[in-house]
Amino acid sequence: MTRVGTCPRIGITVDVEAESYRSRFPYSEMVASVGATPLLLPCVPESTPDYLACCDAIVLTGGDDPDMTGYGVTNHPKITTMSPRRQAFERALLEQLDGTNHPILAICLGMQLMSLEAGGTLDQHLPDSLATADLHWNGTVHGVEGALGSGEVHSHHRQAISEAGSLEVVARAEDGVIEAVRDRTHPCRLGVQWHPERTNDAALGVGLFERLVKAIP
Numbered sequence: 548m549t550r551v552g553t554c555p556r557i558g559i560t561v562d563v564e565a566e567s568y569r570s571r572f573p574y575s576e577m578v579a580s581v582g583a584t585p586l587l588l589p590c591v592p593e594s595t596p597d598y599l600a601c602c603d604a605i606v607l608t609g610g611d612d613p614d615m616t617g618y619g620v621t622n623h624p625k626i627t628t629m630s631p632r633r634q635a636f637e638r639a640l641l642e643q644l645d646g647t648n649h650p651i652l653a654i655c656l657g658m659q660l661m662s663l664e665a666g667g668t669l670d671q672h673l674p675d676s677l678a679t680a681d682l683h684w685n686g687t688v689h690g691v692e693g694a695l696g697s698g699e700v701h702s703h704h705r706q707a708i709s710e711a712g713s714l715e716v717v718a719r720a721e722d723g724v725i726e727a728v729r730d731r732t733h734p735c736r737l738g739v740q741w742h743p744e745r746t747n748d749a750a751l752g753v754g755l756f757e758r759l760v761k762a763i764p
Contacts, residue, residue: 554584555582556583556601556603557585557586558598558605558606559586559587560607560633560637560640561588561590568587568589570608574744577744583603583604586602590635590636592635592636595636595640599643599644604760605640605652607654607656607660607738608654608655609654609655609742610655610656611630612626612671613628613629613663614629617638626672637657637660638660638664641661648733650735650759651759652738652739652743652759654742658728658738658739661728665711667708667712669709670707672705673705673706673707673724677722682702682720683702683705683740684705686703687701688700689720690721691726692718693716693718693719694717695755698748698750700742700743701742704740714729714730714731715731718739720740726740727740735759743756
């Protein structure tokens with residue numbers, strides 16, 4: 548799908564604050580650093596087919612917590628739910644992606660949504676169940692190991708996937724938390740719990756964006 552004579556175009560999901568869209572600079576900067584053009588995607592569900600027609604690959608970004616009521620689960624009282632507009636859009640986007648070959652890099656919240664849509668389950672508040680929960684919060688750097696290699700990653704999450712549904716678990720943290728998943732039928736569709744756009748390790752940071760671009764058909 549890459550256009551002759553142009554850079555690959557990478558669609559990047561955005562957050563919603565009040566009546567505004569927001570995107571942290573590192574997502575676009577990292578996409579541009581690997582020779583691709585970043586395109587921010589407003590949360591308009593009916594536009595998802597047009598977005599996918601314009602984009603060669605998709606980055607699902609981090610953000611607040613999924614509203615679990617749509618998955619038949621009561622929300623934990625300590626979570627901060629993401630914008631309903633954003634959640635509806637990203638669920639629609641993932642549904643549309645099912646029928647395409649677009650590579651995906653799903654980051655933090657993005658990985659959680661990707662896993663939930665694949666039938667996975669979510670630990671909504673790690674401090675309730677994990678003595679080492681602080682290893683994963685507030686930009687802490689911790690180790691991961693798995694099929695993507697081993698290294699130190701930048702982490703910022705209070706939730707984690709407990710079961711990955713139909714996805715394959717390909718990396719874990721040193722305390723066992725699931726850190727990366729991959730679509731078994733689309734190996735170029737990867738979800739990571741850490742933030743590669745803020746990770747200094749080359750293979751587990753910028754390297755994931757390079758992999759995304761190389762996977763474009």
